[in-house]
Amino acid sequence: MKKSANVVIIGGGITGCATAYELAVRGVKDIVVIEKQYLSSGATGRCGAGVRQQWGTETNAILARDSVKRFEGMNEELEYDRDIEFKQGGYLMVSYTQNEWNQYKKNVAIQHSLGIPTKMITPQEALEIVPHLNIKGLIGATFCQSDGHANPFHVVDAYYKAASRLGVKFETYTSVTGITREKGKVTSVQTSKGDIAASMVINACGYAAGTICKMVGFELPLYPQRHQALVTEPVEPCQGPMVISLHHRLYCQQTPHGSFIMGVGDPNEPKDFNINSSWEFLEDVARQATTVLPLLKNLRVVRQWSGLYDMSPDANPILDEVPDAKGMWVAAGFSGHGFMVAPQTAVLLAQKILGQNCFMPIERFGLERFSGGELLLESAVV
Amino acid sequence: MQTKETIVCRCEDITLEEIKSLIDQGYRTIDEIKRVIRAGMGPCQGRTCRMLIAQELAKYYGIPVGEVLMPTFRPTVRPVKLGTFAGGE
Structure with missing residues (x-):
């Protein structure tokens, strides 16, 4: 395994794989995705495979609406050799x-x-x-x-293959055991296969995102x-x-x-x-x-x-940098609808991290809303 | 063996050639192969193909079959009508 990387993404579900692709396609080199089991072994591969835009908060609806456009052209965009089965x-x-x-x-x-x-x-x-x-x-x-259906296994597989062609490395059956910080900044990730020095870490672990945040002493409200x-x-x-x-x-x-x-x-x-x-x-x-x-x-x-x-407390995702651990980003808290919004969540995160113009204000998904800010409160969750 | 004509997963019509091709591409476990190509997702839930794929993985990686990771064995043991569970029959 590599000893250092520009970006380490923890979690090989839809969010991790799509974010790896969106960063790589924007020119980021040296990206490593760490996955504890196999790709889509967590929430992504267990989801109901639905894709809908009928949400009760503007934030979820925008992410879903724009993601539908991406699903429509995904086989071609990612040059997938199978079919994502978008119906x-x-x-x-x-x-x-x-x-x-x-x-x-x-x-x-x-x-x-x-x-x-x-x-x-x-x-x-x-x-x-x-x-x-x-x-x-x-x-x-x-x-x-x-609205409709897409095959979560094939969507992840499509992102995995497209990202691999752009040089992204995927380390499956690899656990993250610790994260090191120096002066409030992330410096390296410890794994079951060795350490990787990195100044940017993306925590896309779904329900395990809290466990990863605890490694830098932060309690995620998930x-x-x-x-x-x-x-x-x-x-x-x-x-x-x-x-x-x-x-x-x-x-x-x-x-x-x-x-x-x-x-x-x-x-x-x-x-x-x-x-x-x-x-x-x-x-x-x-x-x-x-x-x-x-x-x-x-x-x-x-x-x-x-x-x-x-x-998450309001059934909207958290896309934010962890306070006191600069360089560590959270993309979690999708509350049961992460798969359908992932194509555009990944774009938003990549745009923010690279200092590009964001297609919608990412601040709305920030952690501050849980400490006195305004909650987004989604009503339409099954 | 005629890998093109040898069916490994009878429920989903998956051939030995398709399984070998995925293993060559780097799909390392029964779980990964199942999710990409549906081997083991049919009515019998992998009763036959699970061990055949395990044998192919064992051969490829030079490990005993017992060391190949098994997928989770999930209910139901055999197909049951929804109406039966609903208490209607």
């Missing part, structure tokens, strides 16, 4: 309570102000988009056709939260959009492969690093999914898994 079948966000519907109206107003073409539709119109939707008690739905998902056998295409019902805590989509991926959030999930699968989840998700989409009762589950959201 724009839309997101249908169904509302069964008046409170939820009122919130959706506010969210859509924000989305429209940013040029995101979300439509507010009636239950009958929702039925035309998803014929097997249960519209009993449905008040309305919001639909955005350009907590891990388990979320479980399952996938079914593949069937003929029959559902265009991802269906989200916040009321049922459910998301459910059919992938281009034909399988259905779905999950439910558990309001009683403790703050913990546990990533075991549970049978309680199977019963819960099966009940919710077959209530909202009754046809799915005949589909067979082939696999379940779980992963960890890196929850």
Whole structure:
């Protein structure tokens, strides 16, 4: 392994790999990505593979909107030899309570102000988009056709290959054991394969970002939260959009492969690093999914898994330099939607680090908002 | 062996040639190969291909099969209908 680097990126998920690419494509040499297991082994590879622009905060909506544009041309831009499987079948966000519907109206107003073409539709119109939707008690739905699905493994693989061609080195199955500071600046990273001298370190470790920050004595306001998902056998295409019902805590989509991926959030999930699968989840998700989409009762589950959201206090990411550890940047706290915003998160971070003009104000994602500043408070998280 | 015609993962139709090509490209574990090409993601969840891929990795790296990292064994053991879990059947 190299003894020194210009930039060490910790974390081989979507954020780490995309940031490595965006820095390399802007001319940065000598970048090393350190990953404890294999690429996309953390939250990225465990996510629901959805890409949506229908957010309730301007910050999330801008990152997602501009990332959709990147996903649209990603196979070509990254010269990927496989397919990232970007399918724009839309997101249908169904509302069964008046409170939820009122919130959706506010969210859509924000989305429209940013040029995101979300439509507010009636239950009958929702039925035309998803014929097997249960519209009993449905008040309305919001639909955005350009939302959709991308394959997280292939997106990471595409960034990995493109970054590798630009000279980025990836060290998988390598753990970070410590970080050294001198006079308030980062100087080196200790790993299970030796030390790397570096004056810039990017902490893109998702739920483990707090552990890395503790190595420089900083408490990051993040907590891990388990979320479980399952996938079914593949069937003929029959559902265009991802269906989200916040009321049922459910998301459910059919992938281009034909399988259905779905999950439910558990309001009683403790703050913990546990990533075991549970049978309680199977019963819960099966009940919710077959209530909202009754046809799915005949589909067979082939696999379940779980992963960890890196929850920030307002469900918006943290993109900032660590106080008292200059040169160490955090890109974490994505709260369950890091995959879909990663293409533009990586651009924003690269622009900031290199002193270029940022396409949106990065200060809005700063740490100061947790110590007296204004929280961003995202409402639309499953 | 006819690597083009030898199927390693029967659920996803993955050939030995495809597996060997990924190993040559530097994909080092069953987990990595599975995520790029879907070997082991079908209804049988890798019952057959998992050990065949392990053998190929062991040969390539000159290590005993027992030292090849195994992926996580995940529920369900066999495919079960959502309706069964929902309590409807």
